[in-house]
Amino acid sequence: MSNLDNIIQTILQDAEAESEKILNEAENNKNKYISEIEKQARERKEEIISKANEEAEQLVEKTTNNANLKARDSLLIAKQDVISKIIDIVKEKLKNIDDKSYTDILLKTIKSSNIGDDVEIMVQENRVDIVKSLGLKNKISDKYVESGFSILEGNSVLNNDFSSLVDYMKDDLESYIAEKLFSE
Structure with missing residues (x-):
């Protein structure tokens, strides 16, 4: 039996050697696979980062651009508010100009408009007596304007209401005020 034992022993040794070779190969493949997976994971990590x-x-x-836009919009709104307040102040000051300036503007407009004595003049309610004291031949209307005056001739109206004139010139005034206040 010794031959048989030798053959079995050789077969077992060969099987053990083959088994070890297969295990080593499997271990190497496992390590290569793990290395490749780790490499891919590092590359993916770098891509993600x-x-x-x-x-x-x-x-x-x-976010910075949005903040800048919001700041610019806020600044524009603040500037527009300042301009609007200035225009409101101008309207209020014109409404309350002194009597001499008011009558000077009225007389100059009547003279430059070349209107006749048959026209009717609408004035501010608080200025009726002052205008009457000018001795104009024109009729003073019993209707009033908020500020300034209007000249009624037939169906046409020469509107010199100061608020209306300021509103009419608003775009130009806004540009002028912005240029004076905010030019850098």
């Missing part, structure tokens, strides 16, 4: 950094930069830029 790079993409996250790009997205973060874009988000920061977008």
Whole structure:
């Protein structure tokens, strides 16, 4: 039996050697596979980090741009508010100009408009007596304007209501005020 034992022993040794060879090969394959997976994971990690950094930069830029736009809009709104308040002040000051300036403007308008004595003049209620004291031949209307005056001739009206004139010139006034106040 010794031959048989030798053959079995050789077969077992060969099987053990083959088994060890297969296990070593499997271990090497496992290590290669793990290395490859780790390499792919590192590459994917770098891609994710790079993409996250790009997205973060874009988000920061977008947020900064939005903040700048909001700040610009707020500034424009504040400037427009200042301009509107100035225009309101101008209207109020014109409404309350002194009597001499008021009558000077009225007389100059009547003279430059070349109107006749048959026209009717609408004035501010608080200025009726002053206008009557000018000795004009024109009729003073029993209707009033808010500020300034209007000249009624037949069906036509020469509107010199100061608020209306300011509103008519509003775009030009806004540009002028903005240029004077906010030019840098």
